């Protein structure tokens with residue numbers, strides 16, 4: 218049984234502007250599972266905001282189907298159109314929290330009043346609302362600042378108020394639209410860590426829109442890369458970071474920099490017939506193993522390290538190496554198989570590519 222919570226199927230969002238048709242979203246399908254932190258990345262104008270606004274129908278698609286928690290919010294094809302009842306949509310939208318780059322707080326209201334405001338449609342009485350708002354502010358570590366106005370709070374603290382407000386109606390989904398883009402690196406990391414802990418504590422599903430791969434790398438488990446209204450690549454975090462196929466994805470994850478550096482270092486190097494260049498990616502258990510020593514002991518294959526890097530993905534180390542393997546052809550093949558069987562991604566680079 219699928220545990221998908223958001224299903225976008227063949228979504229198109231077109232805008233007619235003067236004589237031209239802007240395809241902001243051009244036939245995108247995306248499934249988000251319950252408990253995911255799904256990063257949607259891409260440069261400005263790629264269509265990220267438009268896509269997530271489709272989830273709660275703040276943006277009605279030109280065509281496609283939107284299903285949230287098994288409720289069909291919208292479905293339109295050439296033959297028919299189906300829309301969720303407006304009142305029903307209003308209720309269900311409260312189960313989808315949103316946070317934004319510029320926090321969107323009410324400046325004339327204190328932190329706690331901002332959170333209470335989001336509860337105005339709830340069945341709670343005034344006292345219960347206050348209690349709930351206090352609890353939410355405690356959850357985001359802002360108890361001491363509950364009576365402060367937004368202007369008296371730092372950017373990170375304002376975003377915490379916005380998060381508490383977004384959680385007021387116990388949402389199952391939180392959409393974060395560039396929520397850390399206006400923050401300094403320290404506050405960015407604190408907000409991301411808070412989102413991660415809410416995901417774990419409350420089982421909150423998070424859609425994280427950002428142009429910063431570092432944010433995705435810190436907390437997401439899945440990634441979709443958007444360009445010109447399309448998802449050009451998607452996958453789990455480790456695959457995207459270690460084995461990106463599309464040039465844009467490679468650029469975003471920094472793989473191009475690594476391979477460019479390796480290439481530069483190899484520019485004047487002529488390989489002999491007993492040498493090959495490999496790109497190795499290792500994580501998990503393999504990171505602790507003395508693999509290069511093993512290659513020599515077992516197969517008499519020597520390893521020259523051309524370029525190396527260790528990165529943290531969700532706080533777990535992932536190593537990338539560009540190496541030259543020196544040894545007999547058969548031995549090199551055995552060495553490759555040995556690496557693969559120990560969970561190391563080993564990909565031969567053709568000389569023309571370097």
Ligand SMILES: Nc1ncnc2c1ncn2[C@@H]1O[C@H](COP(=O)(O)OP(=O)(O)OP(=O)(O)O)[C@@H](O)[C@H]1O
Nearest residue numbers: 232234239241259260261262263264265266267268
């Ligand atoms: N209401 C609208 N009318 C016309 N064009 C629009 C409208 N909304 C978005 N667009 C266009 O759709 C495309 C995608 O915009 P969108 O805001 O979704 O991108 P984005 O990836 O979120 O970028 P950014 O981070 O800059 O907002 C852009 O070309 C934008 O100009």
